[in-house]
Amino acid sequence: MTAAADTSTQTAETRASWALTLPALMLFVGVLVIPLLMTVMLSFHDWGQYKGIEPVFILKNWQEIASDPYYAEMFWRTFRIALLATLITAVLGAPEAYILNRMSGRWKGIFLLLILGPLLISVVARTLGWALLFGGNNGLVNKLLMSLGLIRAPLPFMFTETGMVVALAHVMMPFMVLSVWAALQRVDPQIENAAMSLGAGAFTIIRRIILPQIMPGVLSGAIIVFSLSASAFATPAIIGGRRLKVAATLAYDEFLNTLNWPLGAAVAVLLLLALVLIVVGSNALIERRYAEVFR
Amino acid sequence: MAFLELDGVGKQFGSQTVVDDFSLAVERGEFISFLGPSGCGKTTTLQMIAGFLEPSRGAIRLEGRDLTKVHPAKRGLGIVFQSYALFPHMTAAENVAFGLEMRNVKRNERAKRVGAALAMVGLKGFEERYPRRMSGGQQQRVALARALVIQPSVLLLDEPLSNLDAKLREEMQIELRQIQRTIGTTTILVTHDQNEAMSLSDRIVVMSQGRIEQIGTPQQTYERPASAFVSQFLGKTNDFAANVDRTAQPARLVAGSWHAPAPVGVTDTVTISLRPERISFADSGLAAKIVTRIFQGNHWLFQCETECGPAIVIRQNDGSPQPGEGEAVRLDWRVEDMSLRASGGAA
Ligand SMILES: Nc1ncnc2c1ncn2[C@@H]1O[C@H](COP(=O)(O)OP(=O)(O)OP(=O)(O)O)[C@@H](O)[C@H]1O
Numbered sequence: 142m143t144a145a146a147d148t149s150t151q152t153a154e155t156r157a158s159w160a161l162t163l164p165a166l167m168l169f170v171g172v173l174v175i176p177l178l179m180t181v182m183l184s185f186h187d188w189g190q191y192k193g194i195e196p197v198f199i200l201k202n203w204q205e206i207a208s209d210p211y212y213a214e215m216f217w218r219t220f221r222i223a224l225l226a227t228l229i230t231a232v233l234g235a236p237e238a239y240i241l242n243r244m245s246g247r248w249k250g251i252f253l254l255l256i257l258g259p260l261l262i263s264v265v266a267r268t269l270g271w272a273l274l275f276g277g278n279n280g281l282v283n284k285l286l287m288s289l290g291l292i293r294a295p296l297p298f299m300f301t302e303t304g305m306v307v308a309l310a311h312v313m314m315p316f317m318v319l320s321v322w323a324a325l326q327r328v329d330p331q332i333e334n335a336a337m338s339l340g341a342g343a344f345t346i347i348r349r350i351i352l353p354q355i356m357p358g359v360l361s362g363a364i365i366v367f368s369l370s371a372s373a374f375a376t377p378a379i380i381g382g383r384r385l386k387v388a389a390t391l392a393y394d395e396f397l398n399t400l401n402w403p404l405g406a407a408v409a410v411l412l413l414l415a416l417v418l419i420v421v422g423s424n425a426l427i428e429r430r431y432a433e434v435f436r
Numbered sequence: 437m438a439f440l441e442l443d444g445v446g447k448q449f450g451s452q453t454v455v456d457d458f459s460l461a462v463e464r465g466e467f468i469s470f471l472g473p474s475g476c477g478k479t480t481t482l483q484m485i486a487g488f489l490e491p492s493r494g495a496i497r498l499e500g501r502d503l504t505k506v507h508p509a510k511r512g513l514g515i516v517f518q519s520y521a522l523f524p525h526m527t528a529a530e531n532v533a534f535g536l537e538m539r540n541v542k543r544n545e546r547a548k549r550v551g552a553a554l555a556m557v558g559l560k561g562f563e564e565r566y567p568r569r570m571s572g573g574q575q576q577r578v579a580l581a582r583a584l585v586i587q588p589s590v591l592l593l594d595e596p597l598s599n600l601d602a603k604l605r606e607e608m609q610i611e612l613r614q615i616q617r618t619i620g621t622t623t624i625l626v627t628h629d630q631n632e633a634m635s636l637s638d639r640i641v642v643m644s645q646g647r648i649e650q651i652g653t654p655q656q657t658y659e660r661p662a663s664a665f666v667s668q669f670l671g672k673t674n675d676f677a678a679n680v681d682r683t684a685q686p687a688r689l690v691a692g693s694w695h696a697p698a699p700v701g702v703t704d705t706v707t708i709s710l711r712p713e714r715i716s717f718a719d720s721g722l723a724a725k726i727v728t729r730i731f732q733g734n735h736w737l738f739q740c741e742t743e744c745g746p747a748i749v750i751r752q753n754d755g756s757p758q759p760g761e762g763e764a765v766r767l768d769w770r771v772e773d774m775s776l777r778a779s780g781g782a783a
């Protein structure tokens with residue numbers, strides 16, 4: 142009898158918890174799952190210059206992406222740019238977070254604000270800053286360097302991969318710094334003293350003691366930066382324009398300029414799938430590698 | 437010349453003096469405890485010896501050589517931190533091996549010494565464990581092994597046992613003392629637990645607000661506390677105001693109805709300091725009334741109201757009948773069991 146009562150209270154509890162999560166669940170389904178499914182379906186529809194979108198099930202768009210090397214090159218460029226931007230944020234951001242963490246009280250606050258402040262400014266504004274500095278003959282830095290006679294022609298920045306990588310790295314830097322910073326908070330403040338007392342020099346301490354401990358932070362920061370960079374739109378759109386396209390700007394163009402929604406949907410879905418695979422895969426690798434140590 | 441010498445060492449953070457005029461001579465092989473309440477500057481003093489903090493004043497010498505000029509990495513001291521500060525990404529064996537690696541000890545030799553060190557602290561078979569997978573006591577042992585394996589000239593321990601439960605702490609105290617006796621490393625232990633300091637040390641340095649209150653053996657500091665602070669910090673104590681009656685022949689030391697021949701040199705009002713277990717019930721002496729009587733197994737605890745204020749008396753439970761609550765009694769004690777201080781301050 143008690144068992145029966147138990148199960149009935151249990152089912153009541155389960156029902157209550159379902160009921161409580163329902164609003165959030167509905168929001169999740171309504172604004173994320175349904176549009177996503179519709180996008181996936183859209184990618185299988187047909188499209189023609191004059192007939193518009195035809196709700197049929199064909200593989201035309203996917204075949205086009207698979208056969209035309211233009212798309213392979215564009216995806217390869219997207220991930221190359223994201224990877225380089227991630228590398229730069231890691232190489233600069235990890236030391237930045239470490240130095241920040243060692244600063245004393247007041248300076249720490251000021252510099253943390255300086256690093257996180259840009260997050261409050263629109264990505265568009267920050268990227269336009271780069272365009273103002275390096276944009277062709279009129280870019281401030283270009284003008285300065287040319288008037289000093291250091292360079293003849295303006296530095297190529299706009300419409301280049303280098304420009305995109307630099308601007309993306311700049312825009313994404315706060316995420317890396319925050320992630321490494323969080324990892325540093327878990328490091329025992331006496332651990333460097335412990336290593337020092339055992340005879341380790343400054344370089345050895347960083348390489349053997351600090352770096353391995355903040356590596357999970359660097360890696361999770363890298364996952365964030367990589368996925369945000371690969372799917373970034375504003376920065377590539379401003380720096381690359383219509384000439385140098387990445388997956389996000391290409392999908393945008395297909396949607397709004399060519400009006401070939403199905404093809405744009407296919408590009409977007411492929412980008413999403415690739416990112417999910419990369420993120421889930423690397424996350425699993427990281428978890429397995431560090432489970433032993435950090436659990 | 438002492439092995440380790442601290443000479444007038446002081447430390448200031450801004451305008452706040454945290455350690456002041458700290459002078460201590462430690463002999464080779466000695467076990468010293470820094471004992472004092474939280475925030476009295478124990479850790480700061482230890483960190484100055486270790487080299488993580490620079491003294492604002494004074495000198496620290498090891499075998500006559502100025503230690504403050506030596507980089508912390510080159511001092512060769514073994515340190516166990518309050519938080520253990522183990523390297524979480526290294527196994528127990530790798531943690532212990534780290535100091536040897538830094539000293540370029542050959543791989544074979546290293547493995548041998550790491551094995552021996554872990555065996556010494558009772559962690560044979562735990563070589564491949566990561567710190568997160570070990571209990572507090574086991575982590576503490578790894579930290580001890582890591583500090584000892586480099587054969588440090590001085591072992592510095594900053595409240596290494598404070599994170600352990602009472603039983604484990606007692607076990608580790610005994611083990612720590614045994615290890616220290618066996619290998620004879622000069623050791624400084626920081627603690628705010630008076631029992632720990634008493635049971636482990638050759639000498640105790642009692643500190644308060646950055647100053648040394650007393651340096652002495654456990655017995656000395658317990659039985660002959662140099663100040664009110666020391667007597668109160670090291671266990672329960674009773675303070676009675678007393679004065680000298682010079683009209684009697686010979687002069688008497690008087691506290692209420694209790695009196696005894698005045699010790700030589702005592703001429704004024706003094707404070708009598710007495711441990712509760714040294715007071716007995718007698719036919720004559722300080723008049724008192726028992727307020728509460730508490731049975732504590734092997735002893736009785738009496739809270740009394742006396743002519744000279746409240747007092748605590750502890751009597752062994754030897755089976756003899758004890759006075760009850762509300763009963764009027766007389767308290768007596770032997771002259772050699774009390775210590776005298778000039779009223780208000782240090783002796
Ligand atoms: N870096 C610092 N800056 C300013 N004040 C400090 C600093 N480090 C310690 N203090 C102060 O110095 C005093 C002594 O600190 P210390 O850590 O030596 O105490 P402690 O005796 O080890 O105490 P506990 O038993 O709590 O560990 C404290 O009042 C503390 O606030």
Ligand SMILES: [Mg+2]
Pocket residue numbers: 478479480594
């Ligand atoms: Mg301390």
